[in-house]
Amino acid sequence: MENVIEANNLTKSFGAFTAVNAISFHVKKGEIFGFLGANGAGKTTAMKMLIGISTPSSGAATVAGFDVFTEAESIKRNIGYMSQKFALYDDLTVKENITFFGGIYGLTRAAIKEKTQVLIDELNLENVANQHVGSLPLGWKQKISFSVALLHNPKIVFLDEPTGGVDPITRRQFWEMIYKAAHQGTTIFVTTHYMDEAEYCDRVSIMVNGKIEALDTPKNLKRTYEVDSMNDVFLKLARG
Numbered sequence: 001m002e003n004v005i006e007a008n009n010l011t012k013s014f015g016a017f018t019a020v021n022a023i024s025f026h027v028k029k030g031e032i033f034g035f036l037g038a039n040g041a042g043k044t045t046a047m048k049m050l051i052g053i054s055t056p057s058s059g060a061a062t063v064a065g066f067d068v069f070t071e072a073e074s075i076k077r078n079i080g081y082m083s084q085k086f087a088l089y090d091d092l093t094v095k096e097n098i099t100f101f102g103g104i105y106g107l108t109r110a111a112i113k114e115k116t117q118v119l120i121d122e123l124n125l126e127n128v129a130n131q132h133v134g135s136l137p138l139g140w141k142q143k144i145s146f147s148v149a150l151l152h153n154p155k156i157v158f159l160d161e162p163t164g165g166v167d168p169i170t171r172r173q174f175w176e177m178i179y180k181a182a183h184q185g186t187t188i189f190v191t192t193h194y195m196d197e198a199e200y201c202d203r204v205s206i207m208v209n210g211k212i213e214a215l216d217t218p219k220n221l222k223r224t225y226e227v228d229s230m231n232d233v234f235l236k237l238a239r240g
């Protein structure tokens with residue numbers, strides 16, 4: 001199966017401090033790859049290198065076939081990105097947000113119009129399509145935001161704590177959307193602090209102090225660390 005992310009000894013230092021220390025891994029097409037680690041482990045720093053907004057100090061990586069050092073602009077065109085911190089514009093309506101981001105992603109007006117309707121139907125947003133996003137519950141915003149990150153049919157979508165602060169039922173619905181996208185061939189690279197979500201991933205990597213300490217399927221990780229849940233795997237590794 002085709003690798004859509006390949007990282008070899010990828011490293012990022014800030015002065016004398018090494019935030020990401022020679023991490024190596026690959027992610028396959030259509031895979032749901034969980035990227036875990038305690039606060040400050042280096043996840044965001046690693047993700048920034050992979051999405052082409054931070055130049056690595058050393059090592060190598062390709063994302064969607066493009067080199068993170070020399071082809072960052074091509075990477076940006078071939079990925080989707082969603083962060084918990086910045087999702088949508090609160091003071092634009094649902095429709096306006098979709099149109100705005102569709103434009104940024106380079107979709108034609110006709111494509112934006114068509115995608116907007118599909119999205120409104122799929123997410124049952126008919127009644128709120130002309131409401132400001134700021135008036136919607138966080139879970140709705142995150143679902144819309146995920147769909148917006150997929151507007152241009154990216155090969156890979158990077159999700160940085162996409163369900164932070166969202167209730168368990170909405171989180172479950174969000175994960176159904178993730179499964180659907182993965183089933184259609186989109187690769188999902190996701191960071192989360194929720195260990196039930198780690199169980200939903202095909203494979204999970206766990207970062208500790210800038211290094212990947214473990215990387216395997218949830219089933220194999222539980223077997224290796226002789227525990228019953230990803231929560232316990234995480235506690236054994238991340239908390240030492």
Ligand SMILES: Nc1ncnc2c1ncn2[C@@H]1O[C@H](COP(=O)(O)OP(=O)(O)OP(=O)(O)O)[C@@H](O)[C@H]1O
Pocket residue numbers: 014019037038039040041042043044045046
């Ligand atoms: N621009 C920077 N300059 C100096 N240090 C930085 C910079 N960015 C991140 N760091 C440091 O690198 C380390 C890793 O940070 P990073 O944000 O990647 O962690 P994280 O795993 O994403 O944590 P969280 O789960 O809290 O988001 C932290 O110690 C952080 O203070």
